[in-house]
Amino acid sequence: MTTPTLSLPSASTPVSPVTELPDDFTALGRIDVHAMPRVLARLVRLAWRYPWRCAAAVLCAVGATLFNLLTPKLLGDAVDQAHRLVGNGSSASSDAAGTALWWIAGFIVAACAARGTLTGLQGYLGENIAQRVGYDLRLAFYEKLQRLDFSFHDRRHSGDLIARGMLDLEGVRGFLESGLLRTLSLALLVVAGTWRLMHVDLLLGALALSFVPFVVWRAGRMGVLLRLSWERLQQLMSELTRGMEENLQGARVVRAFASRAFELAKFDRVSEAALRLSNRRITLRMGSVSTMNFSFYLAMGLVLWFGGRRIAAGQLTVGQLTECLTFMTLLQQPVRQIGMIVNASARAASSGSRFFEVLDTTPAIHDRPGAKPLVLTQGVLRFENVSFTYPRAPGHAGTARAAVLHDIGFELRPGRTLGIVGAPGSGKSTLAQLIARFYDVSAGRITIDGQDVRELTLDSLREAVSLVQQETFLFDTSVHHNAAYAEPAADAGRVVAATTVAQLHDHVAQLPEGYGTRVGERGVALSGGQRQRLSIARGLTADPAIIVLDDATSAVDAATEQHLRTTLHAAVRHKSTVVIAHRLSSLMHADEILVLDQGRIAERGTHDTLLAADGHYAALWKLQNRGERTPAPAPQEGALA
Ligand SMILES: Nc1ncnc2c1ncn2[C@@H]1O[C@H](COP(=O)(O)OP(=O)(O)O)[C@@H](O)[C@H]1O
Numbered sequence: 001m002t003t004p005t006l007s008l009p010s011a012s013t014p015v016s017p018v019t020e021l022p023d024d025f026t027a028l029g030r031i032d033v034h035a036m037p038r039v040l041a042r043l044v045r046l047a048w049r050y051p052w053r054c055a056a057a058v059l060c061a062v063g064a065t066l067f068n069l070l071t072p073k074l075l076g077d078a079v080d081q082a083h084r085l086v087g088n089g090s091s092a093s094s095d096a097a098g099t100a101l102w103w104i105a106g107f108i109v110a111a112c113a114a115r116g117t118l119t120g121l122q123g124y125l126g127e128n129i130a131q132r133v134g135y136d137l138r139l140a141f142y143e144k145l146q147r148l149d150f151s152f153h154d155r156r157h158s159g160d161l162i163a164r165g166m167l168d169l170e171g172v173r174g175f176l177e178s179g180l181l182r183t184l185s186l187a188l189l190v191v192a193g194t195w196r197l198m199h200v201d202l203l204l205g206a207l208a209l210s211f212v213p214f215v216v217w218r219a220g221r222m223g224v225l226l227r228l229s230w231e232r233l234q235q236l237m238s239e240l241t242r243g244m245e246e247n248l249q250g251a252r253v254v255r256a257f258a259s260r261a262f263e264l265a266k267f268d269r270v271s272e273a274a275l276r277l278s279n280r281r282i283t284l285r286m287g288s289v290s291t292m293n294f295s296f297y298l299a300m301g302l303v304l305w306f307g308g309r310r311i312a313a314g315q316l317t318v319g320q321l322t323e324c325l326t327f328m329t330l331l332q333q334p335v336r337q338i339g340m341i342v343n344a345s346a347r348a349a350s351s352g353s354r355f356f357e358v359l360d361t362t363p364a365i366h367d368r369p370g371a372k373p374l375v376l377t378q379g380v381l382r383f384e385n386v387s388f389t390y391p392r393a394p395g396h397a398g399t400a401r402a403a404v405l406h407d408i409g410f411e412l413r414p415g416r417t418l419g420i421v422g423a424p425g426s427g428k429s430t431l432a433q434l435i436a437r438f439y440d441v442s443a444g445r446i447t448i449d450g451q452d453v454r455e456l457t458l459d460s461l462r463e464a465v466s467l468v469q470q471e472t473f474l475f476d477t478s479v480h481h482n483a484a485y486a487e488p489a490a491d492a493g494r495v496v497a498a499t500t501v502a503q504l505h506d507h508v509a510q511l512p513e514g515y516g517t518r519v520g521e522r523g524v525a526l527s528g529g530q531r532q533r534l535s536i537a538r539g540l541t542a543d544p545a546i547i548v549l550d551d552a553t554s555a556v557d558a559a560t561e562q563h564l565r566t567t568l569h570a571a572v573r574h575k576s577t578v579v580i581a582h583r584l585s586s587l588m589h590a591d592e593i594l595v596l597d598q599g600r601i602a603e604r605g606t607h608d609t610l611l612a613a614d615g616h617y618a619a620l621w622k623l624q625n626r627g628e629r630t631p632a633p634a635p636q637e638g639a640l641a
């Protein structure tokens with residue numbers, strides 16, 4: 001197991017298209033400009049759920065910008081006063097200039113302090129709102145995941161859903177945190193600053209602002225390209241996550257088949273593509289920053305040269321030139337941030353579309369308007385001409401799906417057992433899932449005590465029906481909590497009773513911590529048969545009126561299964577029971593047995609009548625009992641009947 005010496009099919013393995021990188025970033029895709037206003041407007045509305053905080057944040061942003069705009073003017077005045085102080089001989093006016101300088105210095109300190117305080121407050125409020133909205137959305141998303149039905153989960157990879165719930169949520173939150181207020185501050189700064197500069201000197205103002213359009217263009221372009229490449233990086237990352245997730249879940253298979261090298265090569269290919277893309281992103285960022293710097297200093301040089309000439313000609317004061325230069329420096333930083341703003345908005349748009357797509361999905365299975373709780377009188381389950389086709393995935397409208405169940409009808413009364421057999425794929429599990437309305441029937445109807453399951457509240461229906469599924473799933477918690485999952489309030493006595501019926505009590509009692517023993521991730525601390533028996537105990541603890549065992553003992557050894565059948569029979573004697581099994585000995589004592597063939601009832605009857613009919617069932621029976629002398633063990637007293 002430790003030496004993976006297989007020659008691996010590396011060359012013949014198709015390379016995932018996601019690892020092929022185009023040379024031009026724009027070929028990576030495009031930003032969904034149409035979705036942007038819709039998603040961003042929705043985000044603003046979400047933030048507006050906290051109106052006072054939003055209003056305060058906006059006020060702080062406006063205030064901080066105004067104080068910011070004051071600084072160049074004050075500095076310019078200071079320089080003019082200083083100039084007067086140096087250049088003027090009369091002591092009276094130098095005294096006045098000195099006092100004015102003190103005042104201006106005081107104003108500058110006050111303006112900076114006010115700006116700092118307001119900026120801090122704005123940052124705090126922005127983050128606070130974003131965190132609150134993030135919290136709301138995370139909760140809403142998780143709640144939605146709980147309510148989405150099987151047909152949704154059939155189509156979605158869980159890794160993809162986790163990425164939407166975590167990463168995309170962060171994208172949305174990041175935009176609220178910084179993008180929104182930053183855009184507002186920048187717009188104010190540019191508009192007010194332009195007006196002020198043009199007021200000082202039209203031509204000089206134009207020169208001072210000349211770098212802005214260029215930087216806006218470069219930064220905007222960088223934002224778009226970084227965004228596009230980030231999307232691709234994200235795809236690569238989710239491919240890696242998925243690979244890792246699958247590899248961990250399938251760790252035993254990977255080791256057993258010595259496929260380590262193959263798995264590593266697969267992982268490496270995607271990893272390398274991600275590295276190359278990251279490097280290209282760095283080059284792009286550095287290149288853009290350099291050109292932006294260059295344009296800024298070029299504009300500054302022009303302003304100095306032109307302003308100097310104006311000063312020499314007596315048309316401009318040194319203070320006014322200082323104001324111009326200070327304003328340029330002030331504006332430079334936020335203008336560059338346009339790249340970040342574009343990036344954050346585009347990210348919010350695409351993350352938001354993905355996130356809201358899940359949030360806006362209406363579960364196909366949900367309580368209908370006016371749904372009533374189930375009124376259990378007896379627990380009679382009826383299938384009336386039920387047919388079923390799995391719902392199509394959206395976007396696959398063309399591919400018609402074949403019906404999985406055709407015209408199924410039966411009635412199951414309390415205290416009785418219905419057995420279902422059939423080849424794999426004949427529709428047994430599908431039938432079981434319809435009972436608890438995990439899907440809706442395509443035709444016909446299913447009733448419990450005469451009430452159509454579609455007219456009932458899901459909670460009341462699922463309380464009445466326990467489905468022990470073919471694939472066991474255990475939570476990584478104690479044996480007790482797994483058994484009591486459907487009834488968290490169940491006391492120890494009830495759990496012990498259920499595990500005793502499920503023939504698991506003796507084993508659990510031997511465990512070091514008894515019922516407190518953790519079963520480990522995916523229940524690996526238990527064998528397959530023990531996990532199945534714990535699932536049965538979970539189904540029994542819920543104490544339902546109808547219990548459905550879908551191949552629930554396939555991994556249980558024959559001897560234990562025989563004991564289990566006996567105890568189970570006693571435990572479910574007042575319930576309506578459906579037993580789906582491969583091993584005919586598990587259901588031969590049922591009151592009625594349905595033989596499914598490609599979704600149709602091919603034969604039905606009791607064990608004896610089916611044997612006498614000499615059809616599918618009889619053939620299967622002979623196959624399973626080949627070589628045994630007495631093919632039909634006499635039904636035991638107390639067996640599951
Ligand atoms: N979630 C699903 N979506 C689409 N088709 C499915 C799904 N589950 C099962 N099927 C198909 O329905 C048929 C019956 O499956 P199933 O009920 O699991 O059979 P059984 O339990 O008898 O082995 C199979 O052809 C299977 O491929």
Ligand SMILES: [Mg+2]
Pocket residue numbers: 428429430470551
């Ligand atoms: Mg099945």
